[in-house]
Amino acid sequence: MTMNHAEPVLDVQGLKVDIATPRGTLHAVRDVSFQVRRGETLCLVGESGCGKSMTSLAVMGLLPKAARRSTSRLAVLGEDISRARARRVNALRGNKMAMIFQEPMTALNPAYPIGDQLTEHYIHHRGASRPQARDRAVELLEKVGIASAGQRLSQYPHQLSGGLRQRVMIAMALMCGPELLIADEPSTALDVTIQAQILRLLAELQAELGIAMVLITHDLGVVARIARRVAVMYAGQIVEQGPVAELFAAPRHPYTQGLLDCIPVPGRNRPGEPLGTIAGVVPALYGDLPGCAFYQRCPHAQPRCRAPIALRGGAGARQWRCVLHAEGGRA
Ligand SMILES: Nc1ncnc2c1ncn2[C@@H]1O[C@H](COP(=O)(O)OP(=O)(O)OP(=O)(O)O)[C@@H](O)[C@H]1O
Numbered sequence: 417m418t419m420n421h422a423e424p425v426l427d428v429q430g431l432k433v434d435i436a437t438p439r440g441t442l443h444a445v446r447d448v449s450f451q452v453r454r455g456e457t458l459c460l461v462g463e464s465g466c467g468k469s470m471t472s473l474a475v476m477g478l479l480p481k482a483a484r485r486s487t488s489r490l491a492v493l494g495e496d497i498s499r500a501r502a503r504r505v506n507a508l509r510g511n512k513m514a515m516i517f518q519e520p521m522t523a524l525n526p527a528y529p530i531g532d533q534l535t536e537h538y539i540h541h542r543g544a545s546r547p548q549a550r551d552r553a554v555e556l557l558e559k560v561g562i563a564s565a566g567q568r569l570s571q572y573p574h575q576l577s578g579g580l581r582q583r584v585m586i587a588m589a590l591m592c593g594p595e596l597l598i599a600d601e602p603s604t605a606l607d608v609t610i611q612a613q614i615l616r617l618l619a620e621l622q623a624e625l626g627i628a629m630v631l632i633t634h635d636l637g638v639v640a641r642i643a644r645r646v647a648v649m650y651a652g653q654i655v656e657q658g659p660v661a662e663l664f665a666a667p668r669h670p671y672t673q674g675l676l677d678c679i680p681v682p683g684r685n686r687p688g689e690p691l692g693t694i695a696g697v698v699p700a701l702y703g704d705l706p707g708c709a710f711y712q713r714c715p716h717a718q719p720r721c722r723a724p725i726a727l728r729g730g731a732g733a734r735q736w737r738c739v740l741h742a743e744g745g746r747a
């Protein structure tokens with residue numbers, strides 16, 4: 417398919433995810449819009465439970481059964497797949513878009529050697545022969561830094577360390593040469609140095625292959641090193657997004673400010689300096705949250721924050737959902 421270069425690789429508009437639970441409907445993702453362009457990394461950050469994984473699963477068409485997606489536009493390479501048949505979405509997934517899961521065993525089947533798992537989609541989507549697919553698998557295992565790649569193909573996932581499993585999963589995601597890669601934060605079960613290696617590898621591959629990447633992380637230090645744009649999520653909404661440097665230098669949403677106060681960012685915090693915490697808890701995501709979801713925890717909360725708050729700023733530039741900053745200056 418030919419593609420207009422001005423067209424974002426991923427264009428999400430008005431995404432909502434509702435999950436049916438015994439307690440009622442949980443609004444896990446509430447009107448989320450963002451775009452990612454070719455060669456660009458967008459980081460999605462926010463506390464546990466804010467809807468990062470649900471957002472990415474919704475884009476990939478991989479939501480759990482209890483979850484329902486609605487969206488006004490979900491376009492991959494210019495093709496709106498918000499109402500596409502499962503068959504079409506399956507064809508795009510693995511081919512044009514791929515995902516790296518938070519937990520590698522979500523993607524790897526314990527019952528098959530990794531070689532079979534790496535080659536399966538390539539044979540299916542590309543009509544490749546077995547030897548071609550095997551060559552491609554070896555090439556990618558080497559690319560993700562796995563030594564003696566040829567011998568690894570016959571191994572089972574449980575024979576690999578957590579770090580190697582992550583690398584295999586990255587190789588698997590790249591087999592068909594996707595243009596969009598969504599990487600959910602490498603499992604926090606990995607130790608810190610391995611996690612850092614995996615993130616560095618992802619950043620290198622993204623730059624080398626020029627793909628559009630959405631990287632989900634809790635870590636603003638990672639954002640500062642890897643991404644050009646960042647979207648900050650809170651309670652199922654994007655409360656602020658924009659270029660990383662601008663957003664870190666002058667956050668416009670108090671939640672972003674709170675995150676920056678909590679997490680060491682190279683150059684902002686001196687080693688050993690105590691970090692802040694954001695007092696209070698995330699609101700329950702059942703029922704309506706008409707005003708600002710951060711209201712209960714915000715040091716600047718005002719009565720007008722209880723009314724609906726429109727997104728301010730331009731779609732391509734900075735956007736924020738807070739009354740403190742009017743367009744073009746302080747309110
Ligand atoms: N299968 C499910 N059934 C019911 N609720 C769910 C399910 N999966 C997720 N949720 C809820 O949906 C909301 C968003 O979850 P999500 O997994 O997207 O968060 P997250 O930002 O990825 O968090 P983390 O950083 O911990 O991975 C949470 O409130 C979570 O409890």
Ligand SMILES: [Mg+2]
Pocket residue numbers: 468469470518600
């Ligand atoms: Mg998650």
